[in-house]
Amino acid sequence: MTINKDLLGQLRSLGLIAQVSSEPELIEHLAEGSRTVYCGFDPTADSLHIGNLVPLLALRRFQLAGHKPILLVGGATGMIGDPGGRTSERDLKSADVVKAFVAKIREQASRFLDFDCGENSAIVVDNAEWTEKLTVVDFLRDIGKHFSVNAMVQKETVKRRLEDDASGISYTEFSYMILQSYDYTILNERYDCTIQMGGSDQWGNITAGIDLVRRMNGNQAYAITYPLITNSDGTKFGKSMGNAIWIDAQRTSPYSFYQFWRNSADADVIDYLKIFTFFDAAHIDQLAAAHDQDPGARAAHIALAQAVTRLVHGDEGVDAAERISEALFTNQLSQLSASDLGQLAQDGMSASETQSADISLIDVLVDSGLAVTPKGQVTAGQAKKLITSNAVSVNGVKIEDPEHRLKTADALHGCYQVIQKGKKNHHLLIHVVD
RNA sequence: GGAGGGGUUCCCGAGUGGCCAAAGGGAUCAGACUGUAAAUCUGACGCGUAAGCUUCGGUGGUUCGAAUCCACCCCCCUCCA
Numbered sequence A: 001m002t003i004n005k006d007l008l009g010q011l012r013s014l015g016l017i018a019q020v021s022s023e024p025e026l027i028e029h030l031a032e033g034s035r036t037v038y039c040g041f042d043p044t045a046d047s048l049h050i051g052n053l054v055p056l057l058a059l060r061r062f063q064l065a066g067h068k069p070i071l072l073v074g075g076a077t078g079m080i081g082d083p084g085g086r087t088s089e090r091d092l093k094s095a096d097v098v099k100a101f102v103a104k105i106r107e108q109a110s111r112f113l114d115f116d117c118g119e120n121s122a123i124v125v126d127n128a129e130w131t132e133k134l135t136v137v138d139f140l141r142d143i144g145k146h147f148s149v150n151a152m153v154q155k156e157t158v159k160r161r162l163e164d165d166a167s168g169i170s171y172t173e174f175s176y177m178i179l180q181s182y183d184y185t186i187l188n189e190r191y192d193c194t195i196q197m198g199g200s201d202q203w204g205n206i207t208a209g210i211d212l213v214r215r216m217n218g219n220q221a222y223a224i225t226y227p228l229i230t231n232s233d234g235t236k237f238g239k240s241m242g243n244a245i246w247i248d249a250q251r252t253s254p255y256s257f258y259q260f261w262r263n264s265a266d267a268d269v270i271d272y273l274k275i276f277t278f279f280d281a282a283h284i285d286q287l288a289a290a291h292d293q294d295p296g297a298r299a300a301h302i303a304l305a306q307a308v309t310r311l312v313h314g315d316e317g318v319d320a321a322e323r324i325s326e327a328l329f330t331n332q333l334s335q336l337s338a339s340d341l342g343q344l345a346q347d348g349m350s351a352s353e354t355q356s357a358d359i360s361l362i363d364v365l366v367d368s369g370l371a372v373t374p375k376g377q378v379t380a381g382q383a384k385k386l387i388t389s390n391a392v393s394v395n396g397v398k399i400e401d402p403e404h405r406l407k408t409a410d411a412l413h414g415c416y417q418v419i420q421k422g423k424k425n426h427h428l429l430i431h432v433v434d
Numbered sequence B: 001g002g003a004g005g006g007g008u009u010c011c012c013g014a015g016u017g018g019c020c021a022a023a024g025g026g027a028u029c030a031g032a033c034u035g036u037a038a039a040u041c042u043g044a045c046g047c048g049u050a051a052g053c054u055u056c057g058g059u060g061g062u063u064c065g066a067a068u069c070c071a072c073c074c075c076c077c078u079c080c081a
Helices: A007-013 A022-034 A051-063 A096-109 A136-146 A149-154 A156-163 A176-191 A200-217 A253-260 A268-274 A281-293 A300-327 A339-346 A361-367 A378-390
Strands: A038-039 A069-075 A123-126 A193-200 A222-226 A350-354 A358-360 A392-394 A405-407 A418-419 A427-430
Touching: A007 A022, A007 A051, A007 A358, A022 A038, A022 A222, A038 A176, A038 A405, A051 A193, A051 A200, A051 A222, A051 A268, A069 A096, A069 A176, A096 A123, A136 A176, A136 A200, A156 A200, A193 A200, A200 A222, A222 A339, A253 A300, A268 A281, A281 A300, A281 A339, A281 A378, A300 A339, A300 A392, A339 A418, A350 A418, A361 A378, A361 A392, A361 A418, A378 A405
Parallel strands: A038 A069, A038 A193, A069 A123, A193 A222, A350 A427
Antiparallel strands: A358 A405, A392 A418, A418 A427
C-alpha cells in the first residue's frame, strides 16, 4: 500500500475539512507512513443512517490512502450523551443493545471499509471495554487531575450550556469530554492511533484528547474535524418526510434512498457529490457544468443518486430504484404490464394487499400510512383532508370525492391500484380476491 | 436548606376569569408555479370522515364559567448556604 501524500489537501478540496490541529506537522505525519485514525459512533439505533456516512466515507478515504481506520462504538459514552447534543440526557443502553450495534455497524461499515486487507484493515472497538473497568478513584487520580476545569468551562459546548438559563449542564455530561479524551489515550496506547476525526462540534473534545494523550502517553496526536452537513435551506440534513434515511434496506428501501438523493436541492448537489461519492474532480466539474447549463435535466442529481445508492445497496438496488422511479414519475402507469407492477412491490415500493374487491379510499390511505398528519399520526380525518385538498390520485387520476371506493373493476389488470399522495408518495394496493 | 425566576399545543413564544383548541413565528404536510430543486403564494396543522370530545407540569378547590384566581405537590433554572 502506497501512501497518498496529499490526503489532507484532497479532503479539503472535497469540503471535508473544518479544522485541523498543527497542520504542517500533521501533513508530514500523514505523508511519512501508515497512520491509525479513529472516529466515534454512538449506538443510538441499530442501524447507521446517512449522517454517519460522512465520517465513514472519510475513513474510507484514509484507508484508500494507506491508513488504518478504527471505528469506536460509544458503548460507554453513548450512555451519557455529549452536551453538544443538547437537550435531554440519553437512555442507558444495555450491554446487549450495544453488542448488537457493534455487530451491525461492522456489517454495514464493511460495505465501505475493508476489514481484511492486512496492515491497514479497519477494526471496530467498544469503549465500554475500558471505561467500565475504571474505578472512581482511578478516574479522578489518573485522568481527572489532567483536566483543568477552568479550561473545560471555556469549551464552546460547555459554555453554551452554562449560559443557557433553561437547561444548564449536569456533571455527568460535563464529564463526557474526559471520557472521550480517555478513549483517545487508550487507542493511542494500544493501536498507536494518532488521529481522531469527528464533526466540527467535536473539536473541543478532540483537542482535549490530544492534551491527555500528551500528558499520559507523552505522544503527539492530531485532530481533524469535518463540517456538519446542512441543507442549504437550513433544515437538518438526512431527513425525508420526517424520517431518517437509514443504510439498512429494511428501514429505508433502496427506492426511498435513491429518491432522497435525487431530491437534493440544487444548491447542495455538488457538495454532496464531493462528500458522498468517489468521483474524481474532473467528473464532478463536468457534472456541475452540465447542471448549470440545463438544471432541468437533473444530470448531477441522477448521478449522485445512482452513485450513493450503488455504494450502499449495490447495482441491484439502483436498478430497482430506477425501475420504480421510472414507472411512478413518468405517470404512464397504464402501460405497465401486470408483471411490471408485481415487480414494483418486490423491488421495495410500499405495497399492501386487500381481500376486498371494493374498499373505501379513506381506509386505504389510513392502512397504508399515507394519511399521516404533520404530527406523525395516521388518521382518517387526515385522509379526508388530503382528498379534499386535491392531494390524492389513484392510478394517475385525481380523486376529489372523500367517499370514493376502490373497486377491482377500476384496478389495473384487475388487481393493482397505485395510490398517490402529493407528488412523491406512492403506495401499491393489490386486490387478492379470486 | 434559603431567596428569586420559570413549566402553554412538535419547537420558540403570546395569553393573567368568558370573544381560547389558545396570537405570532419556525418546523411539518398538501395545493399552485416549476425541473421529482429552491424561492414565492395558498390551505392544513389536538382527536374525531361527523355530532362532539380532550388539552395549557400534577392534584384538589373557588366560580354559572379557569391556561388564567386559591391551596398543596412535582420538575427545571439562577444566586446564597
